[in-house]
Amino acid sequence: MPTILIADDEKNIRATLARSLRLERFATIEAVDGTEALLRLDGGEVDLLILDLQMPGLDGLSVLEKMAERGIAVPTLVLTAHGTIEKAVRAVRLGALDFIEKPPTVERILLAVENALKLDRLESENRRLGEEAGLGRELLGSSTAMGVLLDTIRRVAPTDAAVLLLGENGTGKELAARAIHAAGPRRARPMITVNCAAIPETLFESEMFGHARGAFTGATEARRGKFQLSDRGTLFLDEIGEVPLALQPKMLRALETGEAERVGGSGTERVDARVIAATNRDLEAEVRAGRFRQDLYYRLVVVPVRVPSLRERAEDIPLLAAHYLDLACRQNRIRPKRLGEDAVLVLVRHSWPGNVRELRNAMGRVAILVPEATVHAEHVRFLEGSPSPLQSSTAIAPPLGFDLAEEMARHERTLIVSALERARWKMSKAAQALGLERSHLYKKLRALRIEKPPEE
Numbered sequence: 001m002p003t004i005l006i007a008d009d010e011k012n013i014r015a016t017l018a019r020s021l022r023l024e025r026f027a028t029i030e031a032v033d034g035t036e037a038l039l040r041l042d043g044g045e046v047d048l049l050i051l052d053l054q055m056p057g058l059d060g061l062s063v064l065e066k067m068a069e070r071g072i073a074v075p076t077l078v079l080t081a082h083g084t085i086e087k088a089v090r091a092v093r094l095g096a097l098d099f100i101e102k103p104p105t106v107e108r109i110l111l112a113v114e115n116a117l118k119l120d121r122l123e124s125e126n127r128r129l130g131e132e133a134g135l136g137r138e139l140l141g142s143s144t145a146m147g148v149l150l151d152t153i154r155r156v157a158p159t160d161a162a163v164l165l166l167g168e169n170g171t172g173k174e175l176a177a178r179a180i181h182a183a184g185p186r187r188a189r190p191m192i193t194v195n196c197a198a199i200p201e202t203l204f205e206s207e208m209f210g211h212a213r214g215a216f217t218g219a220t221e222a223r224r225g226k227f228q229l230s231d232r233g234t235l236f237l238d239e240i241g242e243v244p245l246a247l248q249p250k251m252l253r254a255l256e257t258g259e260a261e262r263v264g265g266s267g268t269e270r271v272d273a274r275v276i277a278a279t280n281r282d283l284e285a286e287v288r289a290g291r292f293r294q295d296l297y298y299r300l301v302v303v304p305v306r307v308p309s310l311r312e313r314a315e316d317i318p319l320l321a322a323h324y325l326d327l328a329c330r331q332n333r334i335r336p337k338r339l340g341e342d343a344v345l346v347l348v349r350h351s352w353p354g355n356v357r358e359l360r361n362a363m364g365r366v367a368i369l370v371p372e373a374t375v376h377a378e379h380v381r382f383l384e385g386s387p388s389p390l391q392s393s394t395a396i397a398p399p400l401g402f403d404l405a406e407e408m409a410r411h412e413r414t415l416i417v418s419a420l421e422r423a424r425w426k427m428s429k430a431a432q433a434l435g436l437e438r439s440h441l442y443k444k445l446r447a448l449r450i451e452k453p454p455e456e
Helices: 011-023 034-042 060-070 085-093 106-137 144-156 173-182 201-209 245-257 283-288 294-300 310-331 341-349 355-369 377-384 404-422 427-434 438-448
Strands: 003-007 027-031 048-052 076-080 098-101 163-166 191-195 234-238 259-261 268-270 274-279 303-306
Touching: 003 011, 003 034, 011 027, 011 106, 027 034, 034 048, 034 060, 034 438, 048 060, 048 106, 060 076, 060 085, 076 085, 076 106, 085 098, 098 106, 144 173, 144 303, 144 310, 163 173, 173 191, 173 234, 173 274, 201 245, 201 259, 245 259, 245 294, 283 294, 310 341, 310 355, 341 377, 355 377, 355 404, 404 427, 404 438, 427 438
Parallel strands: 003 027, 003 048, 048 076, 076 098, 163 274, 163 303, 191 234, 234 274
Antiparallel strands: 259 268
């Protein structure tokens, strides 16, 4: 339930707005002036601000200026009396999303609130996707092995040749596929990704090639498959070695002819798609064992590209670790952390069986659970299989039914309560010790249901 702060010195307007918003299942809090509004905003519990421009003391424009100075990014709607439109325009330039003339109608307020919250959600999602997509477009590393990979990508990307990406799990084969697509002539069209291992065999044909209406029970309307959706773009077939043997002939025909036939359809559709496939299997061995068609293998392996394991490019580990640690801190709204030299040494010595994916997850764990601003060797000892401050000395292997999210929340709760007790429950001091913004600490307290114990 979003929480809306109403900051207005007129009691009747605050009451009217609060009543209307609560009827629409919003939580509301109120502030009688700009100073109180900023205190409420510092608490980190506000999802949207409705702000009057004309208030005694600290007016609405001053509140917007101070929000910008403090980095408080809360979507804001401003209320303006007749004749102060010029101020409202200045408010929009300071970051307000919309301005509403007083007295506001309920319909106008509710529409503006809905639009502002929707826009804020979209911007948050775009930021998240942008961070992840930016990571996907940029294959980081300056090692010899990465140099070979990047040189191969530069050569193959401008062509329409089929590419088979080979490498262990977690090496970044999908990132390489996205880099090829982004540098190629089809970059303006989408790259359609199919995880062949995640589709049940009974649904594989329909997922890949679509189906006609009435083709089977539940097919109430015609549907395009992944193959058709990739027309004029790129089709990325991840885990290609998992394609059911019985469906490999149809896959081969579609790739060779560029024609796809829907399940229950009466004709074929022309599709022009570039094909990039990926596998962690030895497909030549699969062909010899009769589990993968030889002709399909040769159709896919026009340009084989090997994505190196992290062990083969250990010199890239410090750069990657710092990058993923910074990314995890930003995604979780935690103050930045740095890796100490002793921690880097542990990271470089680790064998990384899970490759880049394991490194990324490890840095996410460190970002959340390490309260210090500098990460030291003892914080990453869990990679060596020895106890660390982040592990119980008796926890050798998780039991059946182990809940990772619950366990991480328990550790996080312990660390936060410990910091609060050391700081005698002074929020600013505890937030500083934890490397958090004070507003983010308040959110953590609510999420983890941490309350200050009653004084004796």
